Structure formats: C-alpha cells, structure tokens
Amino acid sequence: MSGQDLLTISPLIAAILVAVAVLIVDLVAPGRREPALATALLGLGIVAILTAVAGRTPGQAFGGSYTVDALTTFLDLLFISIVALTIAFAPDYLEPRDLPIAEFAAVLIFALTGAMLIAASTDLLVLFLALELMVLPGYLLAAYAKRDSLSTEGAIKYFLLGSFSSAIFLFGLAYVWGLTGSTRVADVAAELGKIASGGAALSPGLALGLAFMTTGVAFKIAAVPFHYWTPDAYQGSPTPVTGYLSVGPKVGAFALILRLFVGALGSLRGDWLDVVIVLAALTMTLGNLVALTQNNVKRMLAYSSIAHTGYMLVGLAAYAGGRQEGLQGLLYYGAAYTFMNLGAFAVVAALQRRPGVTSSLDTFAGLGRREPLLGILMTLFLLSLTGIPPTAGFFGKAYVILAAVQAGGPLTILAVIAMLNAAAAAFYYLRVVVYMFMREPATEAESQRHGNLVWAGLWTTSVLTILLGLIPAPLLSVVSDAARALGS
C-alpha cells in the first residue's frame, strides 16, 4: 500500500468516515435529527467533491484491483445522489413512526461504500466483498420497521434469497478463478480472450462457473425468473427504504455486471447474447403484466421496477450484439430511472407520512385537488416512467432502443417487444393519474405538510427528470466516456 493508493481510494475512506461521524453526532446529541442529517448530507457533499477530484486522475490502486476511471466516477456520483436523496426523503416518514433517523443515514452510507467499491473494483474477490458490503445494510434497512410483521417478512425473504444468490455467485466465481488462475479482471479477460479467439475451448467447468455467476447477478437485479423476493421485500419495507432498494442495489448490481460481464467476460459476449435477450424479454414482459393487476402503488412500483430492469437489459443485450451504444444507453437509463423512480417513491412516502396510511391506490384518490403540486410532480414521474417525452425516461428508452435497432437482427424484435411493453405499462402508470385527478376520494383525507428536505429532494428529482429529457447532451457525453472506459 502506498500513499498514492490511499489518495486514489480517498472517496471511499471519506464515505466511511462520514458514516462514523453520523453515528458519533447521534451519540453526542441523541434524539435530535438535525445535526445527524446535516452531518450526513454535508459529508456526502464532501464525498462527491472528492469523487469528482479523484476522477480527474484515472488510475489503479492496490495492484490493479481498484480502478478509478470515468465509469467509476459516474457511478459513484450516481450512488451518492441516490443515498443523499433517500436521506432527504426519509425523516418525514421515519419520525412519526418513532424510527431512528441517524442510524438510518449511517447504515445507508455504509451501503454506499459497498456500491462505490463495486463501481471501482477490477478484481473478482473485491467485487464479491463489495457486493456483500452493499447488500448487507440493505437487509437491515428492509427490516427497519422491526415491529411491523410485513417489514420483517419481506426482510427475511430478501435476506435468505440474497444470501443464497451471493453463495451461488461465489460458487461460480470459484470456478472461474480455478480455471483461469486469477481473480484480476484483466487476467480473466485475457484468458477468456484466448478462448474467444479460438485459441482454447470453453471448458465445461468454466461454462458452469459463468452460468452460476449469471444466475447470482440475475437475482441481484431481480431479473425474471429470479425476481420473486422483490415484491414482498419492496412492499414490506418502509417506503423510503423501498425507494432506495428499487434503485441503489439495482444500479449497484448493474455496476457489477459492467465490471464483471463487460470488463472480464466481454470477449465472450456473443455467447451470452441469447441469454440476455431472453432475460430482457421475460423480465420486462412479466414485470409489466403483473404490475397491471396491482392495486397497491408500492407493489405496483416494485413490479414496474422489474420491468425497468428489463429495459436496461435491452441495453446490455445491444452491447452483447456488438454495439457500444448499448452500454451508454444502459448507463443513461440507469441515471434516468434513478431520479424518476426515487421521485415517485418519495411522493408515496410523503402521502404515508401519517402512520397507518396505506399505499393503496385509494390513498391517491383526489390528491390532485388536495395537494395539486404533489399530484403534478407524481404525474411527471409517472409520465417519465412511462416514457413520454420530454422526460428523462423517454430519452433513456429511446437510447436503449436505438442501440438495439443498431445491433439489428433479433434485437430489433426485442426493441419492438420493449415498446409494446412500454405501451402496456402506460395503463398502470396512468391509472395512478386517474386516481389523483379524475376520482373523488372515498373518505376525505386531510392534506399534510411536508418537510423542507422532502420538497428539496422532490424538486431535485423532478428538475433532473425534465432536464435529462430536454437537454440530454451533457449526460450523453458523460456516459459515452464512462462506457469507453470499459473498452469496447
């Protein structure tokens, strides 16, 4: 370890320090939310600045197991925004339920360190450790309302299936390590490159290893048919946690895919093309079909997040089909999805501020009259999730579709399937709009006051949702740099 190494991983160290600082502040001033929140948000600001600074000098640390490049910076900043926004949305929901806020923020920031490590790791073992570091706090958060049986049930399902999939992933990793002789992504890639160029055959053991790793990752991103834990975990968790779970670990798992499947197994992409196409088609279709029948908005958004995984997989499939644009589309979609989905969950959480309010569709009845601004913002997020221009969600969809069309062949059909899915999804997203603006509430609910942090977060997500749709050029250049960092 050298001084340079420490400098390279300084954002990671800073994030850990921030989490610790939040806990210490809570010890010093127990029961008061402001100091802890201020520490967390300020600290995250510092981490973001450090990330941006460190990102200007791409390089590696610890003998090539930790890499800082454009992709790392992009993903890190995305993770930081996810965590910061979640911390902004949470207090209004947690406080009335007597759930501690400082611990919540600290646990989230620990998860952030895991996600940031995934984005930077170029070693399979570090990748696995980072993955666990990211998901373990997630289990905690899912069970955060520990007296709520639904929350506990969801968390246990999440934990069991999560550990199960981690084990499968690790099992596959062991095979790959054994048969390629290294855990460094670059070495594995070189070894597999030989196979791809015909210099060696793909041994059954290696194929098995790859299959296990694919399965493990498919669990993590909740791709069909490995999605069964999602709806229960999402519905049971406290709503701000659900918002985080639907975005943070998902983008994190996609970061893992980029580092692993693109970085290490990229040369074999022709071999996993078919698998990704089938996964993508199944995931979006099933996610959408089941979402159509949901009467609970949280559960509906859970299934819809499965569908969005499918759209992102279209980008991955386009990459496997030979188009670099697929990765760019995937990254763009990831960013767009982050803000629109967090925003939508934030509105649900804001409505549920008073304990006892469910997230059923009826809660939304008459919202447009009761709280017009909240209704309009929710409409914006839902339109973006549907993919109506000029919003971030539209441009994300257009991007992955463009990549798929460029790859051509079976991917054109996949693009058509994706668009038909988007049309079907319009039905359940717009149903929420119907309840908000076109139906009268069964019982008159009172309008509620929302904290400044919630409004700040909602404004941030909504402005970004519009800006990423209207002026996509800046983010486009960022994602194309990030995709280029992975090599072609």
Add this chain to the structure above:
Amino acid sequence: MPGGILTLITFVPLVGAIVIAFLPRERPDLARFTALAAALLTWVFSLYMLIGFLPTHPGFQFVEVADWIPAFGIQYKLGADGLSVVLVVLTTTLTWISILASFGPIRERVKEYMISFLILEVGMVGVFLALDLFLFYIFWEVVLVPMYLIIGIWGGPNRIYATIKFVLYTLVGSLLMLVAILATGFAFQDAHGGQWAGAFDFEQLRAFAGTTGFANGLQLGAFLAFFLAFAIKIPMFPFHTWLPDAHVEAPTAGSVILAGILLKLGGYGFIRFALPLFPDAAKTYAPVIIVLSLIALIYGAIVALVQPDLKKLVAYSSVSHMGFVTLGIFIFQQQGLYGAILQMVNHGLITGALFLLVGVIYERTHDRTIAKMSGLSGRTPVYAATFGFFMLASVGLPGLSGFVGEFLVLVGSFAYAPAVAGLATLTMIFTAGYLLWMYQRLFFGEVSAFLHEIGSHLTDMRPVETLTLVPLATLVVVFGLFPGLVLHLVEGTVTSVLNGLGRATAINLLFWQ
C-alpha cells in the same frame, strides 16, 4: 419576415400556460381570458406567417435550425411548407374558438383546463412544423398527455374508460413509430459512414430516400410502424374504435380539437413523412390501404346511420369522412392528394362546428339522444339554421367547402379505378342519408315531451356561441367558392410528394432481399 416566427407560434401558448399556472385559483376568469389572449396572439402570429409565406417558393420556409443533441445529429429544426402553413392556421383558429367555447361549459378546475389546452396547442403546432424526426416524435407525444387529461377530467360519465383507451391505442402506434424513426436514422447514419449529422433531418432523409433510397426491408417495416401510428390517429378502419368513445366522453371543445386537428395529425404524417421517406413501401401497401379506406368510408357511414347518440353519429361520420383523406392520399394522383388535403381542412372546420353545435344542445338539455328531441326548429330557429348550414356542408353540398375536397378525391379515384370511385360515390349517398335523417328527427315535427319539460331553459344560441361559429361558417363558404386559396398554398407540397412517388416502384413482397 423576421426569424423565429415558427418558434414564436409554437411556444407562445406555452408562455400563456406558464402565466396561467401562477394566477390565483379563486379567479377563474383571469385564467380564461389569459388563455384566450395567448391563443389569439398565436393565431395572429400564424396569420402573419401565412401572409409572409411565398407559395411559389419551393421547399421549406422560415426554417430555424439549432443543434440539440449533436451526438446523434438531432436538431431543433422547424420549417413550413404550404401543407404546414394551412394546418397550423387551422390549428390556431380552432384553438381560440375552442377556448372561447369552453368559457361557459367548463366551470371546474378552469386553470388546469386552460393550461392543458394551451400545451395541447404547443404539441399540435409543433407536429406540423417539426422538420427533425426526433423532434416531431416529441411533439407527437406531447399532444397525448393534455388530451388524456381533458377527456379524463372534464369528460362525461364514462370518461376514464374512454381516455385510457385513447391513450393506449395511440401509444401502441407511436411507440412502434419511435422504433421506426430510430431505425431510419440509423440506416441513414450507416449509409453515411457512421456520421450522425443529419440522420434525423427530414430534408436530408428525404433527399436520401429520393436518390439511394432505404433498403427494402427497412422500408417495409418502418412504413408499417408509421402507418400504424398514423392510421390509429386518423383513425382508419379497423383502428377506429377508440374514436367514438373518446368523442362521446370528451367535453365539447375537446371533441372539436380531437376531430378538427388530432385526426389530421395522421393525414399530415402520411403526406409529410411516410410517403416521401418510404415511397416504395407506400406503393407496395397502397392497395390494402385503399381497400381499408373504402371500408372506412362505407362502414363509418352505415354505422353513423344507426347511432342513437348525436355525438356518436358525428364521431362515426368522421371515420367516414377521413376515409376520403386516406383514399385521396394513397391513390397517388394529383387531384386525389389535393382533395385529401382540402378534405382535412374542411373536415376540421365542418366537424369542429358540428361538435360545437352538439355542445350547444347538450348544454341546455344534458342529453344527446336523437330520439328524445324533435321540433327544435320552432324553439330555436337560429340554431336550426346554423345546424342546417353545417349539416349540408358535411353532406357535401356544392358551393360549400365539403364538396370540393370529396369531389377532387372522387375525380382522382376515378382515374385510379372506376370501381373505387363508384364505391366512394355510394358513400356520399349514405352520408346525405344519415345527416338529413338526423336533421329531420331533430328539428322537424312536433316538439317532443322531453323538450317541453326543459321549457324555458331551451334558449336559442347565445352571442358567444354564435361568435365561435361565425368564423367557421365564413371559411366554409369561402373555401367552398374559392378552394384555390388552399390549393394554391399546397401546390409545392403536392408536387414534391408526387415527384418522389413517381420514381418509386412497389416492392415484390415475395422476393425482397
């Protein structure tokens, strides 16, 4: 002519919408008049554009270009040719009329209504002016959301079913069109050595289509996707089933815009994009589309004949009348295309007026069942006369504008195939049948018991209502006597579209590679 006039026409309504958003909720009148002012201002600007437009000048005028997403060659590019100018002026005219017509009927959530209406105008005008396929798509979708809200919030009892049906139908078509747009742009990029510049620029794409031409496979697929999007919007048989529901549930002004402009987006899309970009595919599919148009013509008329609901009758008459538009476009004849364009304008004016008139009676009786009304002419003579005027225009009485468009399409289709012309002419008899019968049931005979009950509420037309109809009636007469006013403007468009098609040959569906 100063630069930026097209941007001005497109975005003045948006400015109006933003202003209304900040007006106090307790003062609905402020919102009403601000909306009207914004719409009138837009109208004035569009007239200014009409005056500055040079019909003899080939190509697009007032073109504005700015890079938007340079990485993919996507531009903010607006421009107008004769077809755009005509349809933009139609849009701006019908918009202020509709806003004025909403003053009375819309009493709830006036602010939101007016904002929706103005954003709707942004989308419609944008569609007619966009010269970049990506930009066009964005405006195309922008139209969807306000219309969804207008039907869903201010519509009739079954409005939620109707509005969701409207959105889902339209989205299926338009999302597939997005795939086709991206595929077309990529094909252009691929043929230009991977350079994205101009890949979504309509003029460059058209030039490419006219010289090298897109590959057969792409043409067949992309045309199909464009066709689906436009056919649903027009709507062509068998994609029309959303229309009667949407019309019946929509508030009066919503119906006016739906029939007057939204249906024209489909016809415009065919003429502007589908034919010039994929001429070979257009020739390939044309026979099928002509058959569908004939079915729409006859089916729409027959179904209109048996409608008990006045608004549904007018809605089905739209299906029938729009059949003339698609027929006129796809026979690839000069007269046909002129007729189709003229028919789009006339249908916008006449059917828009008919929906306004249906709204007048609905305001008073809260009912639209034809069987419940009779003898209206004695109680409301001015209304009866006005209704009669537009009804005859819709029938296609010579001297009024409805006649000229249909006549030109018939002339064109006779040159294409006499049998087609024969069937289409048959429709005109049906049209006269259902409209005259409807008129007779409504206005002649004894005053019905239902109308007696309404009593003194059954007043004749109010000044505002007359005010909304006078401009439409004037235009119907003017275009009926001097159709050349419109035809002269669109000459350049028609020539260029037919030139492009002239070089095209149908693709052999069995042996294309």
